[in-house]
Every structure is written in C-alpha cells, then in structure tokens.
Amino acid sequence: MSMTRLLFLGTGGGRFVTLTQERSTGGILIDDGPRLHIDPGPGALSALRRNRVNPKDLDAILISHCHPDHYANAEVLIEGISSFRSGRKRALLASHSVIKGRGEIGPAISKYHLNKLDLVRTMKGGDIQEIKGVKITATPSIHSDPDTIGFKISTSSGDISYVADTELRDGIVDLHKGARILILSTTRPLRARIPHHLSTEDAAYFAECIRPDLVILTHLGKRFLKDDPNYQAGWVHNKTGIETIAAIDNMLVTIGEDIGISSGTGDNGQ
Ligand SMILES: [Zn+2]
Known part of the structure; x- marks a missing residue:
C-alpha cells in the first residue's frame, strides 16, 4: 500500500481566529501522488513555505464555500502556479458561490484567474470529479x-x-x-452550539455514524481554542471509543497500513 500524506496548513476557523491568526487558516494539503490543496484561506501561502511545500507542485485547489477563511489566498496561488510551464494540468473544484457567485456572495475567483486554469469544475453534493486517478466526491452541507x-x-x-x-x-x-479518516470542521466546543456550524457534540454523533479509524477536529474557533481542544477531542473519544485528535498547525498525518501523526515543524503557536 502506498503512502498518503495529510498536512494541516491551518487549523483555525471563524472570523476572530482568522483575523488574529492565533491559528493559521491555510487549509489542508492532501498528497496522494496528485497534490490537492483544500480551502486555502489566509495564511496558506506562508504555511506552504513553512512546511517546505512548493506551490508549483499543486494539481488542484478545492474550495468548499465562499467565505474568506476558506478562499482568501486562492487567486494568488492560481496566478503563481499557472505561470510555471511544467506540463502539469491545474484544476479548481469549488462550490457554485465560489466560481459564479450567488446573490451578495462571491464569486471568490475572478474570470481572469479562472481562465488561467486547465479545468474549472462547479460542484454540488453528489458530483464526482477525477484528478489524476483520484476520485473526489462533493458532499452536501447546510451552511x-x-x-x-x-x-x-x-x-x-x-x-x-x-x-x-x-x-x-x-x-x-x-x-x-x-x-477511513474523518476530518470535521468543528468550530464550536461543548455546550456552545450555534447555527451553521458543528459543535463537539455534533462531532461525536458524526463519528458514531461513520466509525472511521481516526477523527480529526479542525477549523477551530476562538471559543473552541479557549475551551481546550485536547479536552474536546478526548470527550469525543470517550463518548464513541473512536480515536479522535484536535489538529494543530503543521501537523502531518501519514496514512498507509498504519496511521502516523507527527507535529510537523513544531511551529504551531502552542
Ligand atoms: Zn463558512
């Protein structure tokens, strides 16, 4: 079995943590041969540099929705990577709001930047797109x-x-x-649920339904960080019996027959 790498370029979420960068909001890099960058929010570019990932090796940018903590560095990435003539094809997979705009929301990427890509795919829940042999299925959200x-x-x-x-x-x-790996955008801690976001209680329910090998909580909001991310992850673990961790910036998860977790550069602001 070959090895898949999951690098947490940012683990913060919500407007306050995005503003202060108490945690980076750079999204997640998945390297399975093809390299996919999910939700390159503020801090994505500096996080790539800190983790010695060359942006020109990206094959696709995936953007879940049109809020700046998920897309803010995307145009800079597209502008830069599309000017390398490496023969590599570059794709953007994103929600309708990101690519075309919806009412007062978006679009997040200008026509000029969309035209620089080899493939632009607007996705909704259930849609499937392949990138160099890796199947990507869009899943629905209520946000x-x-x-x-x-x-x-x-x-x-x-x-x-x-x-x-x-x-x-x-x-x-x-x-x-x-x-096998379930990454949950868990913005809110226990006893602090708000509309449009997952809380720690929701994470436990979700984990129970899926029963993956590992649950990773990320996209952590200000209140979640204050209420001790490791305590929140431990609560999910105790409730479900499923291994659960709260992500930290620059954390690297390697997935083969076994799953390895390392703290990466160690520069995670903790
Ligand atoms: Zn959002």
Missing part, C-alpha cells in the same frame, strides 16, 4: 453559504472525508460513510 460542499477523496490509502462548515442534519452524514 450560511447555501452552495457549501465538503469533499470525500478516494485515495490509495482509503477514503478521506473533509466535512466542511455545516449544521448536523439528515442527509449530511450519508456520503461520508466508509471514510
């Missing part, structure tokens, strides 16, 4: 951007599910079934 999607990525080491900002409702969990 303040009505076009929000998550992604289930079928890698050589099993399915990795990225659950984007969403409320927990019927129909949200189903497409993530079978995931």
Whole structure:
C-alpha cells in the first residue's frame, strides 16, 4: 500500500481566529501522488513555505464555500502556479458561490484567474470529479453559504472525508460513510452550539455514524481554542471509543497500513 500524506496548513476557523491568526487558516494539503490543496484561506501561502511545500507542485485547489477563511489566498496561488510551464494540468473544484457567485456572495475567483486554469469544475453534493486517478466526491452541507460542499477523496490509502462548515442534519452524514479518516470542521466546543456550524457534540454523533479509524477536529474557533481542544477531542473519544485528535498547525498525518501523526515543524503557536 502506498503512502498518503495529510498536512494541516491551518487549523483555525471563524472570523476572530482568522483575523488574529492565533491559528493559521491555510487549509489542508492532501498528497496522494496528485497534490490537492483544500480551502486555502489566509495564511496558506506562508504555511506552504513553512512546511517546505512548493506551490508549483499543486494539481488542484478545492474550495468548499465562499467565505474568506476558506478562499482568501486562492487567486494568488492560481496566478503563481499557472505561470510555471511544467506540463502539469491545474484544476479548481469549488462550490457554485465560489466560481459564479450567488446573490451578495462571491464569486471568490475572478474570470481572469479562472481562465488561467486547465479545468474549472462547479460542484454540488453528489458530483464526482477525477484528478489524476483520484476520485473526489462533493458532499452536501447546510451552511450560511447555501452552495457549501465538503469533499470525500478516494485515495490509495482509503477514503478521506473533509466535512466542511455545516449544521448536523439528515442527509449530511450519508456520503461520508466508509471514510477511513474523518476530518470535521468543528468550530464550536461543548455546550456552545450555534447555527451553521458543528459543535463537539455534533462531532461525536458524526463519528458514531461513520466509525472511521481516526477523527480529526479542525477549523477551530476562538471559543473552541479557549475551551481546550485536547479536552474536546478526548470527550469525543470517550463518548464513541473512536480515536479522535484536535489538529494543530503543521501537523502531518501519514496514512498507509498504519496511521502516523507527527507535529510537523513544531511551529504551531502552542
Ligand atoms: Zn463558512
């Protein structure tokens, strides 16, 4: 079995943490041969540099929805990577709001930048796109951007599910079934649920439905950070019996037969 790498370029979420960069909001890099960058928000470019990832090696940018903590560095990335003549094809997979705009929301990427890409795909829940042999399924979300999607990525080491900002409702969990790694955007801690976002209680319910090998909590908001991310992850673990961790910036997860977790550069602001 080959090795798949999951690098957390940012683990913060919500407007306050995005503003202060108490945690980076650079998204997640998945390297399974093809390299996919999910949700390159503020801090993505400096996080790539800190982790010695050359942006020109990216094959696709995936953007879940049209809020700046998910897309703010995307145009800079597209502008830069498309000027390298490496023969590599570059793709953008994103929600309708990101690519075309929806009412007062978006678009996040200008026509000029869209035209620089080899493939631009607008996705909604259930849509499938292949990038160099890796199948990517868009999953539904219920969020303040009505076009929000998550992604289930079928890698050589099993399915990795990225659950984007969403409320927990019927129909949200189903497409993530079978995931080996479940990444949950858990903005809110215990006893602090708000509309449009997952809380620690929701994370435990989600984990129970999927029963993956590992649950990773990320996209952590200000209140979540204050209420001790490791305590929140431990609560999910105790409730479900499923291994659960709260992500830290620059954390590297290697997935082969076994799953390895290392703290990366160690520069995670903790
Ligand atoms: Zn959002």
